[in-house]
Amino acid sequence: MSKEEFISKIKRLSEEKYQYGFASDIDSNTAPKGLSEDIIRFISAQKKEPEWLLERRLKAYRHWLTLEEPHHWGKISYPPIDYQDIYYYASPKKQNAPKSLDEVDPDLLEAYKKLGIPLKEQEVLAGVAVDAVFDSVSVATTYKDRLKKMGIIFCSMGEAVQEYPELIKEYMGTVVPYMDNYFACLNSAVFSDGTFVYIPKGVRSPMDLSSYFRMNTKKAGQFERTLIVADEDSYVSYLEGCTAPQRDENQLHGAVVEIVVKDRAEVKYSTVQNWFPGDKNGQGGIYNFVTKRGVCFDDAKLSWTQVETGSAITWKYPSCVLKGDRSRGEFYSVALTNNYQQADTGTKMIHLGKETSSLIISKGISAGNSNSTYRGLVRFSKNAKNAKNSSKCDSLLIGNKCGAHTVPVFEDASKTAVLEHEATTSKISEDQLFYLEQRGLTEEQATALIVNGFCKEVMQKLPMEFAVEAVSLIGLTLEGSVG
Amino acid sequence: MPLLEIKNLRTSIGKREILKGVNLTIEAGTTHVIMGPNGSGKSTLSNVIVGNPLYQVSEGEILFKGKNLVEMTPDIRANEGVFMAFQNPVEVEGVSYASFLKQALNAKRAYLNLPPLDAMHFLKHIKMRAEALNISNDLLKRFLNVGFSGGEKKRMETLQMAVLEPDFCILDELDSGLDVDALKEVSVGVNLMKEKQRAFLLITHYEKLLEYVKPDFVHILKDGRLVQSGGKELADKVYKEGFGVFE
Numbered sequence: 001m002s003k004e005e006f007i008s009k010i011k012r013l014s015e016e017k018y019q020y021g022f023a024s025d026i027d028s029n030t031a032p033k034g035l036s037e038d039i040i041r042f043i044s045a046q047k048k049e050p051e052w053l054l055e056r057r058l059k060a061y062r063h064w065l066t067l068e069e070p071h072h073w074g075k076i077s078y079p080p081i082d083y084q085d086i087y088y089y090a091s092p093k094k095q096n097a098p099k100s101l102d103e104v105d106p107d108l109l110e111a112y113k114k115l116g117i118p119l120k121e122q123e124v125l126a127g128v129a130v131d132a133v134f135d136s137v138s139v140a141t142t143y144k145d146r147l148k149k150m151g152i153i154f155c156s157m158g159e160a161v162q163e164y165p166e167l168i169k170e171y172m173g174t175v176v177p178y179m180d181n182y183f184a185c186l187n188s189a190v191f192s193d194g195t196f197v198y199i200p201k202g203v204r205s206p207m208d209l210s211s212y213f214r215m216n217t218k219k220a221g222q223f224e225r226t227l228i229v230a231d232e233d234s235y236v237s238y239l240e241g242c243t244a245p246q247r248d249e250n251q252l253h254g255a256v257v258e259i260v261v262k263d264r265a266e267v268k269y270s271t272v273q274n275w276f277p278g279d280k281n282g283q284g285g286i287y288n289f290v291t292k293r294g295v296c297f298d299d300a301k302l303s304w305t306q307v308e309t310g311s312a313i314t315w316k317y318p319s320c321v322l323k324g325d326r327s328r329g330e331f332y333s334v335a336l337t338n339n340y341q342q343a344d345t346g347t348k349m350i351h352l353g354k355e356t357s358s359l360i361i362s363k364g365i366s367a368g369n370s371n372s373t374y375r376g377l378v379r380f381s382k383n384a385k386n387a388k389n390s391s392k393c394d395s396l397l398i399g400n401k402c403g404a405h406t407v408p409v410f411e412d413a414s415k416t417a418v419l420e421h422e423a424t425t426s427k428i429s430e431d432q433l434f435y436l437e438q439r440g441l442t443e444e445q446a447t448a449l450i451v452n453g454f455c456k457e458v459m460q461k462l463p464m465e466f467a468v469e470a471v472s473l474i475g476l477t478l479e480g481s482v483g
Numbered sequence: 484m485p486l487l488e489i490k491n492l493r494t495s496i497g498k499r500e501i502l503k504g505v506n507l508t509i510e511a512g513t514t515h516v517i518m519g520p521n522g523s524g525k526s527t528l529s530n531v532i533v534g535n536p537l538y539q540v541s542e543g544e545i546l547f548k549g550k551n552l553v554e555m556t557p558d559i560r561a562n563e564g565v566f567m568a569f570q571n572p573v574e575v576e577g578v579s580y581a582s583f584l585k586q587a588l589n590a591k592r593a594y595l596n597l598p599p600l601d602a603m604h605f606l607k608h609i610k611m612r613a614e615a616l617n618i619s620n621d622l623l624k625r626f627l628n629v630g631f632s633g634g635e636k637k638r639m640e641t642l643q644m645a646v647l648e649p650d651f652c653i654l655d656e657l658d659s660g661l662d663v664d665a666l667k668e669v670s671v672g673v674n675l676m677k678e679k680q681r682a683f684l685l686i687t688h689y690e691k692l693l694e695y696v697k698p699d700f701v702h703i704l705k706d707g708r709l710v711q712s713g714g715k716e717l718a719d720k721v722y723k724e725g726f727g728v729f730e
Contacts (some may be wrong), residue, residue, distance in 0.1 A: 430536070435573040437557040438533050438566075439583075439643065440590040445558075449586065453577030453626070 031089035037061065040189055043089045047158050050165055060178035060188035067182045074344045075373040075405060076315055078287065081252055088190045088223070147205070152236075153198035154209050157225050160196035167198060171229050175258035175293050175321070183254040184291040187223045191256070194224035199234035199265070208463050210239040226257040230265040230300075237268040239466055251276075252287045253311075259294030259302060263324065266301040267294065270462055271318075272470050274477070275310035280368075282340030285312025292316060293348075296356075298324035304347065305332040305461045307470045309477040312341060317375065319348035322356035322384075329358040332458040334470075336451070336477050337370035337402070346376040346407075351384035351417070360391040363455045366402035367478060373405040380417040388418035395425040396454050398447060398478075448475035484549050486511040486682050487532075487651055492543035494531050501527040503707035504543070511650070512679040516693060517686050518718065519704035520726045525686045526570065528704070529653045532684075533567045534560050547651065562594035566649035568640035570656040575627040580639065583627050584609060584646055591647060612645040616672045634665035641672035652676070653684045658692040670695030690722045703729045 031042050040061055044054040071080050147154050153164060161168055178188035199205055230236055240257075253275070261267050269292075278285025288311035294302040304318040314337075320329025331347035349358035364372040378389045395404035406423050428450050436446035452459065452474050459467055487509040494502045501524045509515055519525050531538045532545055534557035545552040552560050575583070588608070589599040600608060613623065618638055628636055637657060644652055654673065658666055673683065673696050685696065693701075693715065701717040702709050703726065710729050711717065720728070 429573070432573045432575055434535055434557060435569060436575075436583075436587075438561050438569075439587040439647070440558050440561040440594065441587060442556075442558050442590075445586070445590065449578055449583065450575055453575050456577030 031087060033087055034084040035061075035086070035088060035190065039088055043190060043192065046089060047161065049161055052169065053161060056173065056178070057189050057191075060185050061190075063179055064182070064185040064189055067185060070182055074315075074375060074407075075371055076313055076342055076344045078313055081287070083186075086252060089192055147209075150203055150206070151200040152203060152205055153196060155196055157191070157194040157196050157227070160227075164196070164198070167229065168196065168227070171260055172225070172227055172258070175260060175295050176256050176291050181291060183289040184256050187225060187254045187256045187291070191223045191225035194226045194255070195228075196226075197228040197236065197238060199230045199236045201231045202233045203231075204234065205236040208237045208239050210241065222251075222253050222255070224255040226255065228257075228259045228267060228269070228294075230259075230261050230267045232262045232264060234262070234265045235267075237270070237463060239463060240269070240271045241273075241466070241469070253289065255290045255292075257290070257292040257318075259292075261294055261296045261300040261302050261327075263297045264299045265297075266303075268303050268305070269294070269318070270466055271304075271306040271308075272462075272466055272473065273306065273308045273310050273314070274473050276312075277310050277337075277341050277477070278312040278339065280339045282312070282369075285341070286310065287312060288314045288316065290316040292318035293321065294319070294329075295321040295323050296327035296329060298353070299326045300324055301328045301330075303330035303332070303461075305458065306334070306345075307455075307458070307462070307466075307473065308333070308335045308343060308345060309473050311343075314341075314343040314345055316345050317348055317377075319350065320358065321350045321352065322358065322387075323352045324356075325353040326355045326357075327353055328356065331358075331360045331362070331376075332461045333362045333374075334365070334455045334458045334474075335363070335372050335374075336365040336474060337367065337372045338477055339368040339370060341368075341370040343371070344373045344375055346374045348377040349379070349389060351378070351380045351387040351389070351414070354383065354385045354387070356384055356387045358387075358389045360389070360393070361457055362391075362393045363458055364393070364395045364404050364406075365398065365451055365454065366395070366404045367398035369401045371403040371405070373407060375407045375409075377409045377411070378419070379411045380414040382413045384414045385416050386418075387414060387416070388420075390420040391422070393421075393423045394454070395423075396451065397425065397427045398451075444478060445475070448478050451478060485509060485546075486548065487684075488544075488546040489532075490544045490546070492528075492531065492545065493541045494527060494538050495541055496527075496538060500541070501538075501707055502531065505704075505707070505709055507702065507709060509651070509682045509684065511682050513699045514677070514683040514685065514696065515700045515702065516698040516718065517684065517702045517704050517709075518688060518690075518721055518726075520688065523704045523726075524707045525688070525704055526655060529567055529655045529684070529686050532560075532653060533557060533565055558590070559594075561647075561649075562591050564650035565653075566644055566647060566651065567653040567655055568637070568644060568657055570659060572628050572631075572636045572640055574629045574631075576629055578627045579623070580625060580627050581606075581609065581623040584623075584643065587643070588646055609642075609646055613642060615675060616642050616645065617668065618642055633660035634662070634669075637661060637665070637669050638672065641669055641676075644676060645672065650681050651684070652681065653686065655686045656688075657685065658687055658689055663691075666692065667695055690718045693718050705729055 031039050040057050044057060069080055071078055176184050178185050197209060228238060259267055275286040296302050302320050308314050322329050329349050335343045335345050337343045347360055360376055362374045364374050366372040374393045380387050391408060393406045397404055404425055408421060410419060432450055433446050436449060452471055459470055462470055485508045489505055489507040492502050492505040517525055527538060540553050547565060585605050592599055657669060698715060701713055703711045
């Protein structure tokens with residue numbers, strides 16, 4: 001983009017007046033399409049946010065206008081997104097702050113049921129507290145009271161802004177600042193809702209905290225903001241799972257997850273991502289452009305586990321900033337792509353403290369015409385004396401039209417780093433498939449079995465209820481990949 | 484109706500014809516052996532019956548319970564009741580033997596419109612059979628064939644056979660790579676499986692196995708054709724005189 005185009009874009013965007021008269025639309029609680037300062041003010045007003053937060057949003061928005069969209073980056077390419085053709089705020093109708101599940105719109109509950117997330121049963125059976133995000137507003141939160149007694153805060157970001165503004169003000173944006181990257185910046189301007197978790201000093205969360213995200217309203221770009229703060233000597237395991245119904249048009253998802261792990265605390269963050277990947281010809285699907293990062297203080301530990309099977313494009317690098325001495329970061333990843341999916345994912349381990357350590361285990365599986373890239377950065381700063389990293393990146397190819405790429409980058413300014421790196425690429429052998437088929441498995445079942453075996457090291461890091469879902473997801477995603 | 488009927492079977496790999504018109508009828512409750520020199524087409528025959536995609540059938544039929552196997556995918560043949568104990572069972576990392584067996588058994592049950600076995604009933608189902616075959620639980624917990632000795636792999640093939648209960652079992656070079664003790668143990672497993680609704684086809688070029696698994700019929704395969712059929716005495720003849728005497 002030339003400087004002139006640049007200036008005219010800023011001019012155009014900033015002069016653009018809101019053209020739909022959304023004051024009359026307020027009943028629907030949906031902001032009209034498009035992005036402008038007015039829209040941001042609308043979102044902020046709808047959420048009754050304090051002035052400082054609106055200012056932060058506007059600051060991010062103004063910065064975003066100066067940025068250029070990175071639509072050819074790494075192995076990813078996609079047509080430019082029309083940001084004026086997206087709804088930035090939508091909430092389900094009849095939403096009236098339900099106090100219990102009984103007050104939740106039965107249609108919403110039905111939709112969750114179809115997604116296999118029966119909140120009611122989950123409440124009883126799974127012992128998992130759920131903060132369910134339907135489009136942009138939380139409609140149900142369970143187990144909050146029990147957690148509250150321990151001092152654990154687990155609520156929607158919207159609620160947190162109202163109830164715990166000082167915590168939000170203190171931590172939000174400290175791990176992923178608004179100028180970090182194009183999509184994180186956009187998120188900082190327009191984030192709709194998300195989850196806030198605070199674990200007080202010395203407290204171990206008695207259950208996995210789980211948040212299910214779902215997109216529903218047509219063209220509702222989702223910009224969640226998740227913030228987890230684990231205070232000294234605390235522990236929490238957080239699960240994030242995603243599903244979206246089939247759509248023809250691309251939907252943009254630009255979430256930001258920030259995690260603060262204080263001295264000697266430990267956070268486990270697990271994700272199963274199975275958003276609509278587009279059809280078998282590559283039409284439709286979600287653009288999943290996410291920024292996830294955590295910072296670890298002394299002796300703290302953060303581990304990311306992800307199973308990525310969905311989205312047309314996945315673009316994320318859950319990272320650990322190992323700021324404190326002896327802190328540890330772990331990254332376990334399965335990225336499975338089929339048809340025309342693209343995945344460019346990996347991690348960044350930034351070693352700043354002494355004797356910090358990190359572990360990376362990445363399993364990439366490509367089928368159909370898809371492309372999967374592992375991209376990782378392990379950086380040892382000058383002060384990160386005697387730090388170490390171990391990385392293992394394996395790729396598995398199914399068929400002849402897919403691609404797998406591994407781009408590991410190591411930088412050592414400490415001169416004392418210990419590095420182990422191992423990478424393999426393999427194909428499923430005809431012999432293996434035939435053997436399993438001779439035992440009565442279809443080619444697809446046989447493939448899924450081999451793929452699940454290949455991912456074992458990562459899958460076993462998932463909490464039990466997630467692991468089961470993830471195994472069946474792998475089978476689902478591989479449908480049509482063989483034969 | 485015979486359990487298996489092979490009619491004028493011709494197959495090739497690429498342009499090379501391997502089986503040049505094989506005819507063979509196997510009745511339920513019988514044990515057959517095919518012997519032949521290296522390259523005679525023994526392994527081809529067994530692989531063609533189970534539908535290995537590496538081999539193309541150019542002519543002929545393989546009727547199993549009256550249905551032509553040639554038109555079925557390998558998994559359907561398996562679920563119809565055709566089993567092959569592999570000469571070289573493959574290894575699959577990350578897949579536990581027990582979970583693989585459970586999936587295989589439930590695939591067959593689904594094909595037969597039976598409900599899947601839950602974990603408890605499945606464990607009972609395999610435990611009983613593993614004990615009968617003197618197979619330790621540890622092998623079931625390990626990844627499929629990974630790091631197994633030759634003997635362990637072969638014994639586990641017989642366990643799979645016992646678990647899946649096929650009507651027609653091909654034992655492809657079951658004796659290869661086994662010492663006498665292991666061979667005995669594997670044979671016990673096979674003999675336990677002998678029942679009147681089931682038939683066996685043993686592929687071997689080595690008669691030792693036949694001391695433990697008694698065949699009803701012996702066939703000599705040479706250059707893609709069955710050149711002679713008879714009883715156990717044929718195997719003795721091979722032992723004494725080699726394959727040269729058969730034309």
